[in-house]
Amino acid sequence: MLKRPFTRMLARLDGWADRLYGWKWNPLYQSGAIAVLCLAVMLVTGIYLLFFYRIGAPHESIVRIDAQPLGGRWIRSLHRYAADLAVAAAVVHALRMFFQGRSWGPRALAWVSGVFLLFLLYVCGWTGYVMVWDVQGQLLATEGARLLDALPIFSEPVSRTFAGADPLPSAFFFMNLFLHIAIPVGLVIFLWLHVSRVARPVLLPPRPLLWATVGLLAAAAVLLPAPVAQAANLLRIPAEVPLDLFYAFWLPWLRNTPAPAAWLAGTLLVAVLATVPILARPRKDRRPAPSVVSTRLCTACHQCEADCPYDAIRMVERTDGRGGMVAWVNPSHCVSCGICAGSCAPMGVGPPGRTGRDQLARVRDFVAGDAFRAGAIVVVACGRSGGAERGPSNARRASPDSDRAGEGPARFEVSCAGNLHTSVVEYLVRAGARGVLVVACPPRDCSGREGPKWLVERLYHEREAELKARVDRRRVHVAHASAFDPRSVDRALGEFADELARLESPAGEDAIRIDTDCEVPEGAGGDDAGAGPHGPPGVVSRLLPSALFRRWPAGAGRTKAGSE
Amino acid sequence: MNAANWLKRTGAAALAAGAMVVIVFMSQVPWLGPGSEGSELRVSWRMPAPSLRHCRPPTEAELEGVPGHMRPGEICNEETVPFGLIVLIDGDTLHAGPAWHPGRRARTLAVYERFPLPAGSHALEVSFVPDSPRVDAASPQMDSVQALATTLSARVVAAPGDVVLVTRNDNGRLVMPPTGPGPP
Structure with missing residues (x-):
């Protein structure tokens, strides 16, 4: 119920941040990588602080570090502010993943390991503040002991250690220091688990953002260093x-809460967070189906395996007697991003209804319908991007009057720009479109992770399933815009229209034939064999239920991805 | 760089700096902790668990099959004596219950209780006595167990944030050590 407004709010924030920082350096898209960067900063500064920390005199050693002429205070502050930013970034990252529906199915492992990462980060921070042994550390220690005493596992109350009758043993601070160092090892293990299901994980933000973040943290540490609070005194209850x-x-709340109630609340919170993959997943009939491979069309080129952002595709031995390899999609890893559909030159792989052949069928209907006008620009938009027809930004807008060609552009929507097969672009250009503007999500915000990246590679850098040389590249342009950033789309559209105005009017072809037969095996019956009245040609359509091949609706601007 | 771009970049930098200042502020929010509200009475010590030892000569059946050099002269059972803690403030019972007891055969007995104490002057009475319903009063060792019982009666003046600590000294008496300003 609350998910939709929060998702809209998040998208709006993205739009604002895009306008300020540009999609390349938008920190909201890099929240996970910023959290990892903060861990790295904590590691480096923590090693320095370790040289001067004394478990026999914890608070005194912190005061001595603060008094160091070589900036001990700054390094301690940097350590602390990096820890704070890590929590903030991790929470933003988790919220983004939740509201973007990226917390269930094959992403469940990443979500659950992320919850444990956050939990470990908290425990690590807890031990870190106890290490300082100031008034906050004292409260954290005594409250932690009170919580432990509620568990029937200790032979005598742990809280008695902090009664104040005897000096605190050094062993306590040693154990605390050990935990503070050992927990980050656990963090590394969980971080590995967290990214284990994705190919080519990006662990650090781009260099300018990386140095800007470190610079901001360092500036804060120098200009606003964290003061050392009053030393802990177990025979005084801290007042300020x-x-x-x-x-x-949670400390003010915990002080007045019985320990069993606190345990219950904490356990419930962790349980709810850990079960988000179950609670947040859509109904069975609404879950997108994983990709399927047409074994007859697969040429074992390995491209889908190389492009899959989730390592869901592997090449396996053929079992149909033809010999060689064939692609195989692991359904438990596949998130149905459809990127493999764009990467397959013979259009033999992809989620049902979104394969290259399905897209080609849709674009044929689109060109034949009223929406398409020869000589006009066609916007091919990712459904989540700022170019989407029913996207939150465009729903409220009037027709995009910035099209300098005089007529509004026609829209053709795809589930993801990385899903888009280059044959669709070729078809539109050869059908007489003045130009094709592909509007993709910002690359770091792609729900399929690497869609925009592979799209650009295929359109301009000859990546396999590339846009054919016969297509005039000047008539194809890619823009990136988040859902609430319509200005970027308008600007890109205007600039593109200006560029196209310098070109001759396109000459549309009447009978367009797209190469799809490079791989058709013997006996497959050719390109168009088996195509139903609305379905794509070829083998895939025969292998899948005809209901999956929905007819592209006629009429301007009512574009809709067939299988979404 | 045109003016709009310059303005945009300045705004972006200002927003990032502002976010950092918010993080710094949230990192050290002053909080009026529990010490500002009142004081605390803390009763805490640890001691060898008082126990009663019951011995008897072994029966013939118990000695049967045991080699001569391994036959015990007597068989003893040791049982921890439960103790109770009673805390009275200004004549009102704040606590009356068993001390922390980890098990029948535990070798140590730990006492740890915390009670909120309103600031001001109070008559305090803390008693540490054997839990009589569960003690075999006829046991000949009961005198030594009774000797462990102790009571402290004192008037305490507590300021906000003070901890009034009651502990047990080496002589087995309940005492209130002075709470100095330095960290323990």
Whole structure:
């Protein structure tokens, strides 16, 4: 119920941040990588602080570090602010994944490991503040002990250690220091698990954003260094505590809550977070189907395997007697992003209804319908991007009057720009479109991770399933825009129209034949064999239920991805 | 760079700096902790668990099959004596219950209780006594167990944030050590 408004709010924030920072450096898209960067900063600064920390005199050693002439105070502050930013970035990352529907199915492992990463980060922060042994550390230690005493596992109350009757043993600070160092090892293991299901994980933000983040943290550490709070005194109850809201926001609540209730609340929270992959997944009939491979069309070129952002495709031995290899989609890893559909030159793989052949069938209907006008620009838009017809930004807009050609552009929507087969672009250009503007999501915000990247590679850099040389590249342009960034689309459209105005009017072809027969095996019956009245030609249409091949609706601007 | 771009970049930098300032602020929000509200009475110590030892000569059946050099002169059972803690403030019972007891055969007995204490002057009475319903009063060792019982009666003046600590000294008496300003 609340998901839709939050998703819209998130998309709106993305749009604003895109306008300010540009999609390349938008920190919201890099929240996960920023969290990892903060871990790296904590690791480096933590090693430095370790040289000067004394478990026999924890608070005194912190005060001495602060008094170092070589900037010990700054390094300690950098360590602390990086820890705070790590929590903020991790929470933003988790919220994005949840509201974008990227927390269930094959992404469940990433979600659950992410919850544990956040939990470990909190425990690590807890031990870090206890290490300082100031008034906040004292409260964290005593409250932690109170929670532990509620568990029937200790022979005598842990809280007695903090009664104040005896000095605190050094062993306590040693154990605390050990945990503070050991937990990051656990973080690394969970981080590996977190990204284990994705190919080519991006762990750090792009270099300018990386240095900007480190620079901001360093500037904050120098200009606003974290003061050392009053030393802990177990025979005084702290009156004024400088609270770190990122790690100890719950402390005021916990102070007045019985330990069993606190355990219950914490357990419930972790349980709810850990079961999000079950709670958030759509109904069975609404879940997108994983990709399928037409074994008759597959030429074992390995391209879908190379392009799959989730390592869901492997090449296996053929079992049909033809010999050689064939692509195989692991359905438990496939998120149905459809990127393999764009990467397959013979159009033999993809989610049902979104394969290259399905797209080709749709574009044929689109060109034959009222929406398409020869000599006009066609916007091919990812359904989540700013170019989407029913996207949140465009729903409220009047017709895009920035089309300098005088007529509004026709729209052809695809589920993901990386899903788009270059044959569709070729078909549109050869059908007489003045130009084709592909509007993709910002690359770091692609729900299929690498869609825009592969799209550009295929259109301009001869990546397999490339746009054929006979297509005039000047008539094809790619723009990136998030859902609430219509200005970028308008601007790109205007610039593209200006460029196209310098070109001759396109000459549309009447009978367009797209090469799809490079791989058709013996006996397959040729390109158009078996195509139904609305379905794509070739083998895939015969292998799948005809209901999956929906007819492209006629009429301007009512474009809709067939299988979404 | 045109003016609009310059403005945009300045805005972007200002927003990033603002976000960092918010993070710095959230990292050290002043909070009026529990010490501002009142004080605390803390009762805490650890001691060898008081126990009763029951011995008897072994029966013939028990000695049967045991080699001569391994036959015990007597068979003993040791049982921890439960102790109770009673805390009274200004005559009102704040707590009356068993001390933390990890098990029948535990060798140590730990006492740890915390009670909120309103600031001001109070008559305090803390008693540590054997839990009589469960103790075999006829046991000849009961005198030594009774000797562990102790009571502290004192008037305490607690300021907000003070911890009034009651502990047990080496002589087995309940005492209130002075709570100095330095960290323990």
